[in-house]
Amino acid sequence: MMKTIRWIQDFLEYLGGSQDEPPPGFSITLSNAVFWGLWWGVLIAVILVFSGQSSKFIYIDF
Amino acid sequence: MIFNTWDYYILFLLPAAIFFRLAGPVVRPWIVVLSGCCFFLYFSFTQLGGAIGAACLLIFLWESFVSRFYKPASWVCWLGVTQTILFLVVFKYRNFLSGIVWPEPAHNPLYWKNAFLPLGISFFTFEFLHYAWDRYRAKTETGTVGEYMAFILFFPTMVAGPIKRYQDFLPKLRAVTAEWLMDWQRGTTRILAGLVKKFAIADVLTAYTSHLNIPDLSVANRAILPLWLLAYGFKIYTDFSAYSDIAIGSARLFGIRVPENFDWPYLQTNIADFWRCWHISLSKWLLDYVYIPLGGSRVSVPRIYANLLVTMFISGLWHGAGYNFIVWGLLHGIMLAVHRWWRRRPGYVPSPRPSARFFSWLLTFVCVSLAWAFFCMDIHTAIFFFRRLLWG
Amino acid sequence: MLSKRQFVLALAITLAVVAAINVVLALLAHRTLPRRIMRRAADSPSAEVLAIGNSLMVAGFHESSFDSAAAVLPAHAAVNLGLGASTPVEQLLLFRYAIAHGMRPRLLLYGFYDFQLTDPVTMTNADLIGNRAILYYLEPEYARRFYSLPAHDVVEFEVMRFFPMFVERGAVWSKVEEFRRFLSQQGLPHERTNQFGRASDFSLLEAASSQEFAHHCDSALSAGLASPVEELLRQAHAAAIPVVVIEMPMSPFHRRAFYSSPSWPAYVSHLRSLLAPYDASFVDASDWITDGSLFADNLHLSASGGQEFSRRLGDLVRKDYSSQRIAATTNKKPRLMRSRL
Numbered sequence: 178m179m180k181t182i183r184w185i186q187d188f189l190e191y192l193g194g195s196q197d198e199p200p201p202g203f204s205i206t207l208s209n210a211v212f213w214g215l216w217w218g219v220l221i222a223v224i225l226v227f228s229g230q231s232s233k234f235i236y237i238d239f
Numbered sequence: 240m241i242f243n244t245w246d247y248y249i250l251f252l253l254p255a256a257i258f259f260r261l262a263g264p265v266v267r268p269w270i271v272v273l274s275g276c277c278f279f280l281y282f283s284f285t286q287l288g289g290a291i292g293a294a295c296l297l298i299f300l301w302e303s304f305v306s307r308f309y310k311p312a313s314w315v316c317w318l319g320v321t322q323t324i325l326f327l328v329v330f331k332y333r334n335f336l337s338g339i340v341w342p343e344p345a346h347n348p349l350y351w352k353n354a355f356l357p358l359g360i361s362f363f364t365f366e367f368l369h370y371a372w373d374r375y376r377a378k379t380e381t382g383t384v385g386e387y388m389a390f391i392l393f394f395p396t397m398v399a400g401p402i403k404r405y406q407d408f409l410p411k412l413r414a415v416t417a418e419w420l421m422d423w424q425r426g427t428t429r430i431l432a433g434l435v436k437k438f439a440i441a442d443v444l445t446a447y448t449s450h451l452n453i454p455d456l457s458v459a460n461r462a463i464l465p466l467w468l469l470a471y472g473f474k475i476y477t478d479f480s481a482y483s484d485i486a487i488g489s490a491r492l493f494g495i496r497v498p499e500n501f502d503w504p505y506l507q508t509n510i511a512d513f514w515r516c517w518h519i520s521l522s523k524w525l526l527d528y529v530y531i532p533l534g535g536s537r538v539s540v541p542r543i544y545a546n547l548l549v550t551m552f553i554s555g556l557w558h559g560a561g562y563n564f565i566v567w568g569l570l571h572g573i574m575l576a577v578h579r580w581w582r583r584r585p586g587y588v589p590s591p592r593p594s595a596r597f598f599s600w601l602l603t604f605v606c607v608s609l610a611w612a613f614f615c616m617d618i619h620t621a622i623f624f625f626r627r628l629l630w631g
Numbered sequence: 632m633l634s635k636r637q638f639v640l641a642l643a644i645t646l647a648v649v650a651a652i653n654v655v656l657a658l659l660a661h662r663t664l665p666r667r668i669m670r671r672a673a674d675s676p677s678a679e680v681l682a683i684g685n686s687l688m689v690a691g692f693h694e695s696s697f698d699s700a701a702a703v704l705p706a707h708a709a710v711n712l713g714l715g716a717s718t719p720v721e722q723l724l725l726f727r728y729a730i731a732h733g734m735r736p737r738l739l740l741y742g743f744y745d746f747q748l749t750d751p752v753t754m755t756n757a758d759l760i761g762n763r764a765i766l767y768y769l770e771p772e773y774a775r776r777f778y779s780l781p782a783h784d785v786v787e788f789e790v791m792r793f794f795p796m797f798v799e800r801g802a803v804w805s806k807v808e809e810f811r812r813f814l815s816q817q818g819l820p821h822e823r824t825n826q827f828g829r830a831s832d833f834s835l836l837e838a839a840s841s842q843e844f845a846h847h848c849d850s851a852l853s854a855g856l857a858s859p860v861e862e863l864l865r866q867a868h869a870a871a872i873p874v875v876v877i878e879m880p881m882s883p884f885h886r887r888a889f890y891s892s893p894s895w896p897a898y899v900s901h902l903r904s905l906l907a908p909y910d911a912s913f914v915d916a917s918d919w920i921t922d923g924s925l926f927a928d929n930l931h932l933s934a935s936g937g938q939e940f941s942r943r944l945g946d947l948v949r950k951d952y953s954s955q956r957i958a959a960t961t962n963k964k965p966r967l968m969r970s971r972l
Contacts (some may be wrong), residue, residue, distance in 0.1 A: 194429030214644025227438035229804025463818025
């Protein structure tokens, strides 16, 4: 259980840019351009969707 | 917030990081200085305090001048420490401290009506203090004036940390990593991940945390109150760790690695480990410049507990000029003291059983979560929250 | 070890993903409210009564109730091009769009409240979300003459308007905002909402106090019409389209709090004088609906309130804007009213 949690932490840190090395058993390295290109695209899409500030909204009829 | 503006990335981060990489070692610190000055002026003027806020850049310039006279065991270092504390008192604590004597602003002769905080004051003052103190103890070299100015004006960490150490920063400034592609890959990923954490998690949780006020607490269903407090605990973690991610990622674009600031604090199984993993740069600063100078753990047991309380009192006060922050800090001081006592009971042996680890984790998590009530609400509102939670 | 080629390829793939997002948003953009309003305008060339304004007009003007009361022929039914959260700039653009697509209204109904007709329109790029996104794509250069943007925002505007992900960001954000509001409501008494959002939020569009409102009235006495309003009236006048400027029904709370001050009638009198050169009529409908239950919030009529207002407005149009008057103005064969006139 602790090993699994540790692996998940390492995996998330790798995906999040904190760690330079992938966790054991995860074969996608930093040189995998397709993976990282798509991952950055996903992150940008999420940022686009969630970056609206609540304070901007009085009307929400659109 | 600065990290969610186009200006930060297009006007400051990308140009500065690129020029920094292209420049030679002599010019590099001055690129950081110039970009940091422009950053401070621009965001102070547009977001904090206008022209007067921008004029606070003089604080950095004055500090750079005075720092040239710091020598081991010199009284000038004490002057540096004193003036930095004065900056904090004047800008951050003036109204709070004078309000202790004159509670009513209208009758408070020292009340500063249009008080503002210079950009990043809570962080840069701690870097000033660290440098003055470590120069006094001969624990760090002087460096050139450009290098010291680069240290204090390094804009990725100026606004929200991590709080850097000059001894760590200087070698990295002098010998930037050659693997710039790796740095840009990791730095970009870190920045994007930080922004996702901020927008997709922290800001969504605001839907709950915005209700931590008496009018909403009065009418809310009691069952929702624990969820609101839990949401606050996760919101503040994702919010602050997101800022750290963006700061660390931004610094990585320069090829400079700054210290990590969070290491899964909510997974820790005791309060001491929590503080080793939560706002790590601040915890280390408090350890090195408050707890250890007070005697640390090398004094009598009652003094140790007192040192813990004082250290966490300062931690609370650093987070905000208010009684609720002091209460929050002291609560954590008490928790640390209790943890220390528990660990040092005669015959104590940590249990290897998973259930014991789980219970420790749960207890730590619940205590930290409950303490957040005093961080996010004033004392009166926090007490009202607990009354509603426990007695309806 | 990462190579330059791999890094650049990753960037290129990211850009491709972002481009795909923009394509998808461009395809979905036709569903947004401003574009639906524009389609409505283009599909109604035979409408003879055109209603424009902001959300007060959206909520208050019921086409069918108006048509019945005004005896408008179905083939020339009134069309409501009111747009929520819009300023006079967007209202001018929609008027121009309708005219450009063949509409030749015999009457233009222009609803307003408080100081909309005289307050200058100032915005930042951050304000151009939701329905105001129309400013990015409907005659953007023309529209810029009528509102001010800070210099820094002008640059942002000029970059953002070419990318659907920025133009339609408000429509995307609104879905998340609806989710946040859903979460926010858990464990709390249900809060009143209407078609535009939370009812309580619209008090933010009112003055903070009666004193502030009175002060605004007094300072507006020296103001002229806002430039987009002036331009709209000028273009309508040049096209021989009679304009009726309507002070929209306001809730009893709003009238008590703000319109009971002597400063308000003085301002309204000033407003009438500003409208005179354009032959625009003025209708004070602010006290037409006295029952507070017919309002969805402090500003907007409910569905029932809108029907009542529209019927009364239709009656007024039928009586005061008869076929003879319109024929005299336009020299065209009137088709607005039924043959009984």
